[in-house]
Amino acid sequence: MGDEDDSIELAAASRRERLRALKAAQELMNTPDDDSAQVDDKTNDEDGTTEEQNPMKFRNYVPQDKHLQEGKLAPAVLPKFEDPVAAAPPPEKEDPFLNIAPKKPNWDLRRDVQKKLDKLEKRTQKALYKLMEEQEKQQLLTEGDDTNGAAD
Structure with a gap:
C-alpha cells in the first residue's frame, strides 16, 4: 500500500x-502590451483617476459616435504583389491536335463486328464458288450443243 500512496503523491x-x-x-498572456499600457497609464493628475479611454479599435469600420472615432486605425498598407506567372513570357502556341x-x-465497330464479318466472308466465298461452277456447267452445255448441231 505504501507504493500506491507514493504514486498518488507523485501524481498530485x-x-x-x-x-x-x-x-x-x-x-504572461494577460500582461498588457506597450500600446495598451500607455492607455492604462494615463491618469488625471488632479483627482488621481484614470481617464476613460476607448478600448475598441476600428480598422474597417467608421463609427458614428465621435468618441469612438478616436479608436479608428489607419488601413493596413499591403506590399505590392508581383505575379511570377504574369512576368513569364507566354508559351508558344502549338496546335494540340498535331x-x-x-x-x-x-x-x-470493327472489333465488335469482326466475328460476324468473318462468317459472312466464308459464306460469300462459298456462294462465289457455286456461281463459278454453275457458269462452267452452262459453258460446257452451250459448247456441247454447238458441236452437236454442227456435226449434222
Missing part, C-alpha cells in the same frame, strides 16, 4: 507543477 505533485506552469503562462495520333474512327 506533478499536477500541481503543471497547474503552476499554466498559471504563469496565462499571466501531337495526337488518333485511332481510326471505326476501330471499335
Whole structure:
C-alpha cells in the first residue's frame, strides 16, 4: 500500500507543477502590451483617476459616435504583389491536335463486328464458288450443243 500512496503523491505533485506552469503562462498572456499600457497609464493628475479611454479599435469600420472615432486605425498598407506567372513570357502556341495520333474512327465497330464479318466472308466465298461452277456447267452445255448441231 505504501507504493500506491507514493504514486498518488507523485501524481498530485506533478499536477500541481503543471497547474503552476499554466498559471504563469496565462499571466504572461494577460500582461498588457506597450500600446495598451500607455492607455492604462494615463491618469488625471488632479483627482488621481484614470481617464476613460476607448478600448475598441476600428480598422474597417467608421463609427458614428465621435468618441469612438478616436479608436479608428489607419488601413493596413499591403506590399505590392508581383505575379511570377504574369512576368513569364507566354508559351508558344502549338496546335494540340498535331501531337495526337488518333485511332481510326471505326476501330471499335470493327472489333465488335469482326466475328460476324468473318462468317459472312466464308459464306460469300462459298456462294462465289457455286456461281463459278454453275457458269462452267452452262459453258460446257452451250459448247456441247454447238458441236452437236454442227456435226449434222
